[in-house]
Amino acid sequence: MSVDHIVYLTADDDIASLRERLRRAQADPLILVIPDNVAVLRQVVGVRLVQRYSAQMGITIIIVTRDRATEDMCRRYGFAVYHDIDKIPPRKRGGIDANLLAAAPRLPPVPIYRRLVGAGFWLVAIVLVMVGAVTISLAAGLVMPSAVIRLVPATEMLTTTINITGGPQIRVLDADKGQLPARSVQVLIEDTGQVETTGQKRVPDAAATGTVVFASRSLGAITIPKGTVVRTSTGQSVRFRTEEEASLPAGAFATVRVPIKAIDPGPNGNVKAGTINVVEGTLAFQVSVLNDEDTKDGSEKQVSFVTLQDRATLRDVILKKIQANSYSELLKAIQPGDILPAETLTIAVNESSFDKPLDAEGTYLTGKVRATVSGLVLDGDDLKTLVLARLRDRVPPGFIILPDSITIGTPGSVRYSDGVLTLQITATARSQAAIDRQDVQRLAAGKTVEMAGQEIARRFSLARPPEIAVERPFFGRLPLLTARIAVISE
Structure with a gap:
């Protein structure tokens, strides 16, 4: 096993370095050790990044931390959290x-006062203090004033336009240069189609028919079997078969007329009278043959057949269908927020098959094409990280950007060549005035409703004046104890 099974974060790690360290780790399970002074997984964007990496790579990620905020955030997103590596059950450690x-390396030891909390003396003391605090709080709640302050922070929309370069060859996000790693996604798509064939040719259709007269060369009776073959003797030989059995009576020069049909269909069977004069087989020593009439009705017809161009046309028709469906199929393989420019799509044909060979007769040609469709994807989290970095200098003083409010428009000026993708995006985000609840409590404590409202409005950027409600006011003033003042920021 390699040390990539355990990733020990430091106070210098941020979202970008966390992403890079996850990419370098190639192990399952993966243990993330997070000291108390590391804040990256106290943020929703950090936890979602780890969750997404776990899902994409199909690996289990275990969190080791003693930081309460990090622990709560990670548990909320379904991660197993332990306070020490040694606490991880063997079944979770895998191999x-x-x-x-x-x-x-282990997390720093728990401070002595935290370990003593479990001792009996300290436990009793803490319980007594808590009971006293609860008693005082209940008593205070009955006689002391309390207040609720509702604030609606001011907001401001921010917009930025960013030129982005992406590609698999870029390994690390560079916000200043607008460079993002890109990954390739692909799906296998199979589709069918049909076209009319365009080849035209004439082929034999009906066989010629007629009659011949057999004449006896002997004195005895002769039987002429059905299927006896006769033919012409000049030019290209044309062969016929008799259509029925016939008998020649005994006696010299006896004759019989028998119907015949050309063995091969087509107009070649239409021969002139007097040209069929050869009997094939041993019967030729006993009889002679002659057609005293032309044979007729041998014909041909025009048919369609498969050409090389028909195959090429059908292949193009199917590929257009695949191309029309490929974008929606690829979108199923990426995450919400990812960008997949249609200009990066490529189609590689793996297999083509047709229901008829070349030159085969038929009005229609049906075929099937199996192809691999690939595209280049920019990660949605990378895009948000880039937007946050670009908007940071535009945030008004006292405001913060709300990461979940980031909206990225449809990419423009898209170019894709030799594996390098360039495009331009316009992104918007909502910034909101930061509200420090403790500052609000301190500003309002002991003041009248009017004075508290003025102080708060001067100190913070608000969309509307504060709403202050006081229960059991003491001489019309808010409570002196900040604990008795609740601050709700909407």
Whole structure:
């Protein structure tokens, strides 16, 4: 096993470095060790990044931390959280070598006062203090004033336009240069189609028919079997078969007329009278043959057949169908917020098959094409990180950007060549005045409703004046104890 099974974060780690460290880690399960002074996973965007990486790579990520805010945030998103590596159950560790776990750095020891909390003396003392505090709080709640302050922070929309360069060859996000890593996604698509064939040719259709007269060359009776073959003797030989059995009576020069049909269909069977004069087989020593009339009704017809161009046309028709469906199929393979420019789509044909060979007769040609469709994807989280970095200098003093409010428009000026993608995006985000609840409590404590409202309005950027409600006011003033003042920011 490699040390990539355990990633130990430091106070210098931010979203960008966390993403890079996750990409370098190639292990399952992966243990993230997070000291108290690391704040990256106290943020929703950080936890979602880890959650997304876990889902994409199909690996289990275990969190080791003693920081309460980090623990709460990670548990909220379904991660297993432990206070020490040694606390991870063996079944969760998978195949991680015990020596690797033993050598891994540990979190700093728990302060002495936290360990003493479990001792009996301290436990009793804490319980007594809590009981006293609850008693005092209940008593205070009955006689002391309380207040609720409702604030609606001011907001301001921010907009930025960013020129982006992306590609698989870019390994790390660079906000200043607008460079983003890009990954390739692909799907296998199969579709069918049909076209009319365009080849035209004439082929034999009906066989010629007629009659011949057999004449006896012997004195005895002769039977002429059905299927006896006769033919012409000049030019290209044309062969016929008799259509029925016939008998020649005994006696010299006896004759019989028998119907015949050309063996091969087509107009070649239409021969002139007197040209059929050969009997095939041993019967030729006993009889002679001659057609005293022309044979007729041998014909041909025009048919369609498959050409090389028909195959090429059908292949193009199917590929257009695949191309029309490929974008929606690729979108199913990416995450919400990712960008997949249609200009990066490529189609590689894996297999083509047709229901008829070349030159085969038929009015229609049906075929099937199986192809791999690929495209280049920009990660949605990377895009948000880039937008946040670009908007940071535009945030008004005292305001913060709300990451979930970031909206990225449809990319423009898209260019894709030699694996490098360039495009332009316009993004908007909502910034909101930062409200420090403790500052609000301190400003309002002990003041009249009017004075508190004025102080708060001067200190913070608000969309409308504060709403202050006081229960059991003391000489028309808010409570002196800040704990008795609730601040709600909408």
